[in-house]
Amino acid sequence: xxxxxxxxxxxxxxxxxxxxxxxxxxxxxxxxxxxxxxxxxxxxxxxxxxxxxxxxxxxxxxxxxxxxxxxxxxxxxxxxxxxxxxxxxxxxxxxxxxxxxxxxxxxxxxxxxxxxxxxxxxxxxxxxxxxxxxx
Amino acid sequence: xxxxxxxxxxxxxxxxxxxxxxxxxxxxxxxxxxxxxxxxxxxxxxxxxxxxxxxxxxxxxxxxxxxxxxxxxxxxxxxxxxxxxxxxxxxxxxxxxxxxxxxxxxxxxxxxxxxxxxxxxxxxxxxxxxxxxxxxxxxxxxxxxxxxxxxxxxxxxxxxxxxxxxxxxxxxxxxxxxxxxxxxxxxxxxxxxxxxxxxxxxxxxxxxxxxxxxxxxxxxxxxxxxxxxxxxxxxxxxxxxxxxxxxxxxxxxxxxxxxxxxxxxxxxxxxxxxxxxxxxxxxxxxxxxxxxxxxxxxxxxxxxxxxxxxxxxxxxxxxxxxxxxxxxxxxxxxxxxxxxxxxxxxxxxxxxxxxxxxxxxxxxxxxxxxxxxxxxx
Numbered sequence: 001x002x003x004x005x006x007x008x009x010x011x012x013x014x015x016x017x018x019x020x021x022x023x024x025x026x027x028x029x030x031x032x033x034x035x036x037x038x039x040x041x042x043x044x045x046x047x048x049x050x051x052x053x054x055x056x057x058x059x060x061x062x063x064x065x066x067x068x069x070x071x072x073x074x075x076x077x078x079x080x081x082x083x084x085x086x087x088x089x090x091x092x093x094x095x096x097x098x099x100x101x102x103x104x105x106x107x108x109x110x111x112x113x114x115x116x117x118x119x120x121x122x123x124x125x126x127x128x129x130x131x132x133x134x135x
Numbered sequence: 136x137x138x139x140x141x142x143x144x145x146x147x148x149x150x151x152x153x154x155x156x157x158x159x160x161x162x163x164x165x166x167x168x169x170x171x172x173x174x175x176x177x178x179x180x181x182x183x184x185x186x187x188x189x190x191x192x193x194x195x196x197x198x199x200x201x202x203x204x205x206x207x208x209x210x211x212x213x214x215x216x217x218x219x220x221x222x223x224x225x226x227x228x229x230x231x232x233x234x235x236x237x238x239x240x241x242x243x244x245x246x247x248x249x250x251x252x253x254x255x256x257x258x259x260x261x262x263x264x265x266x267x268x269x270x271x272x273x274x275x276x277x278x279x280x281x282x283x284x285x286x287x288x289x290x291x292x293x294x295x296x297x298x299x300x301x302x303x304x305x306x307x308x309x310x311x312x313x314x315x316x317x318x319x320x321x322x323x324x325x326x327x328x329x330x331x332x333x334x335x336x337x338x339x340x341x342x343x344x345x346x347x348x349x350x351x352x353x354x355x356x357x358x359x360x361x362x363x364x365x366x367x368x369x370x371x372x373x374x375x376x377x378x379x380x381x382x383x384x385x386x387x388x389x390x391x392x393x394x395x396x397x398x399x400x401x402x403x404x405x406x407x408x409x410x411x412x413x414x415x416x417x418x419x420x421x422x423x424x425x426x427x428x429x430x431x432x433x434x435x436x437x438x439x440x441x442x443x444x445x446x447x448x449x450x451x452x453x454x455x456x457x458x459x460x461x462x463x464x465x466x467x468x469x470x471x472x473x474x475x476x477x478x479x480x481x482x483x484x485x486x487x488x489x490x491x492x493x494x495x496x497x498x499x500x501x502x503x504x505x506x507x508x509x510x511x512x
Contacts, residue, residue: 021410023446027393031445031453032464038448040413067411120485123478127462 002042004110005096006089012078015050016087016109017058017132019069028131030073035129036122037113044110049089050074052107055132065103073129083121086112151284152209152225153178153239159277167221170272174279175223177268178242179209184262185238190231192376193494194427203228207235236284243281243289246270249296249303260305270297308371308379314434315339315366315378316390318359319352328352330366331359332378333396334430339370341381348387355389363390363441365433390433392441399426405446415450418469425452425467428496436501438508458507465500477503 009016024034037045048058055072062069080087092105113121155175161168183204190199206228211221227235245256245266258266273279273294280291315332317339322328327342344352355362367386370378399422407416425444433439442454442465450469455462466474471490476483488496 023405023409026398026443026445029443029455029457031443031455032462033445033447033453036448038413040448119474119476120483123462123464123476123483127478 004044004088004090004112005093006091006109009049009077009087009089009109011051012076012081014077014087015055015074015132016047016077016080016111017050017053017055017072017074018045018047018129019059019062019067020071020073022068022070025070030070030126030129032119032123032126034073035075035125036119037111043112043114043118044090045113046090047075047087047109047111048107049109058107059133061105061107071131072133074132075125075128075130079125079128080111083124084115084117085121088112150224151212151222151286152227152235153223153284154282154286155221155223156280156282157221157277158280159274161274161277174269174272175209175211175221177265178281179207181242181262181265181269182209182235182238183207184259184265185241186234189234189237193231193234203231239283240289242266243283246281246292246296247290249299250290250292252295252299255303255306257306257309258303263300263303263305267297267300270294270300273297308373309376310369310371310382312367312369313372313378314437315368315370315381316363316430316433317366318363319355320359322352322356324349328356328384330364330381335377337378339378339381341366341368341384343382344384344387348384351387351389355387360394363395364388365390365437365439367437386437388438390439390441393443395429395441395444398444402444402446402452409446410448414446414448415469417446417450417452421450421452421467421469424471424473425454428465428467428473428493428500429454431497432500432504435497436504436508439504456504458504459510461507461510463500463503463507475500475503477507 018035020030020034024031035045037043048061053061055074059069059072077087088110090108090110092102092108094104097104157171186207187199187204190203206226208226209223210226212224225235245258246269248254248256249266270279270292273292275294278291278293281289283289315330316334317330317332320329320331320338327340328344329338329340331338351364355364364387366384368384369382371380371382372378402417403419403422405416408414409416429442433441440456442456445453445455447453447466452467454465454467460479462478464476468474473488473496474485475488475496476485486499
């Protein structure tokens, strides 16, 4: 996946739910690494579009996919925009899912971290993020 | 090849590591008796011992790597005119060679103290033995002066230095002020307390401490796994810098934060694929660098809590502290560099330290922590 396959999300109030790996949480606090994508993921940070899936459902969806998750941390599109990044709809269609061997996910979205300063943005997102499930 | 004042030196002046100048009747015939050669071999051994101690201290390791010691050799390169002047070049290790120059300066200072019958230096038995051997080749009417690079005289000694050295007692430990991180596992009011220092696998006993610290000690003792402490203290250390005895505990404080040792062990055990089939495990080398940096900070920065520790996707270790409203991160990267960042509100600053800049990194981080902790108070 090298570019988002949907439009930019413009509503600053829109929630973006991030599943945080258990190794990335200690003492109840996530690391900034949890909000940083990797080159293996095309520097696109996977989140769930809050308009299509709430924090609880996002967590349960991840668990159902067999992914390890300590819970959902949520930022808004406003936070993302404020850090000079952009959020996009990025639905995993049946065609993409088949090609990449993953499950379809119409609520999939991403935060584009392909520009310089991704680590700084990740640190800032960590500060903004709130644990929304389980609370 | 340079000539040095007509004295017969036939090595480039810059290559000379140490020069011995013997004076006395035995040397007036312009010959070098083989009986004095043990003085040079003793110096070579002494420099290895001292440089190794310096290396251990700088790198906070229990021993210096084999190459650091085996690569160092003194080579008898020339004899100056009159056979009283004996110059040596040195084969030095590629890394941290400066420790050998400093060790030569130290040796000069110790010999100088002995010559002037000054207070005995803190030396291990082996170091003292080599100093005795260096000077025992001298007869009553003879002297030996030692010069370092550039010809500067470090010291001139006679048999008197040898007699003084024989009276010195080795110091198996070095006393110094330092921080210790550990768990208080035993104690008795107004008598003593014992602290388990996991980093060294040592139990250190203190018989002197402030009465005001007793409540902290009893609380820490009640649940050592929960209440880890940092102690500012004067301790005796062996020559590997491992604490052997507590002399005086000046200040004891709880170190808040998540359990450290279990977490470090856990991170070291993460295999490739820890992140849902992706993510690299952390190599022992990276873990060692992270531990070294972390313990150095925790032992030296009063008021510093234990950090949260995370693996990074690339196989690094990320340490994170929250100090007041500030977030401080240190990312020990598998390639050898270390990235640091401080976030306070909208302010965000980051820096990068290359391998070999560990002292700069420690200086930066401890300074930043002092600043943040002071601000919090």
